[in-house]
Amino acid sequence: MIRVGEYNTLKVIRTVEFGVYLEDGDKGILLPKRFVPRGAKEGDELSVFLYHDSEQRLIATTQKPFGVVGEIVMLEAVSVTPQGAFLNWGLMKDIFVPKSKQLMGMRPGGRYLVKIYIDDQTGRVAATEKIDPFLSNDDLTVKEMDIVDLTVWRRTDIGYVMIINHKHTGVLHHNEIYRHLSEGYVFKGYIKRIHPDNLIDVVLGKPGFQRVEDEAAKVLRLLKENDGYLPYNDKSSPDEIYGFFGMSKKTFKMTTGGLYKQRKIEFTNGGIKALDGE
Incomplete structure (x- = not known):
């Protein structure tokens, strides 16, 4: 077929x-x-x-488009007509967004989050900014701790609404954010919690010990690249830790604590030091 x-x-x-x-x-x-x-x-x-x-x-x-039917992606407008706009899709032919499928109009050079779909009347691939009807948490295809694709959608008072696997929505709370986010950014993350009403909380990165294990390798690599010493410890500010390691202070403390128990590092007054052999 x-x-x-x-x-x-x-x-x-x-x-x-x-x-x-x-x-x-x-x-x-x-x-x-x-x-x-x-x-x-x-x-x-x-x-x-x-x-x-x-x-x-x-x-x-054999070219690779920036998105396929069913996906929600950020694309740049290359031209605008009274009938609609054409977005760079990564192929020889641009993808069309009808005027009726735009939210507030489009302009050349602007970037827009759109859903790629098949137009029922023409059978051709098209795109729409009106993605709400395509998202639903009524019948979930994910469960807690699943690793998923997360697309940044919009900011709210409690965090960011994220699109999950191009199908569902979830909330990334402000206290779980440790990097710059903009609409359309795509990250790997996981389902932290599914509430009884099917509202979903998500987190960036990988769950639990697997995430800490990955971060441990990063800390050891950074130590090796800096002559076995780094001037960061549990007294460093969250911003300092995130700025250098790209992880939260909580994750940093868990990771370095694990490395200390494994006798791969030691704590000093001013930071952490790799032990011999690391």
């Missing part, structure tokens, strides 16, 4: 001077010559992305 706006694995059915045709159960879909992998021949299976070109013909490419 052919899926427009997504990656498909299709077989080469014939070669022509200007490319190859891929099997679609009909006359075939063209993969232009400039995108054909070297050595590709009839019978080979190729992973390609499918979309409609400027003449509305279904066409294949």
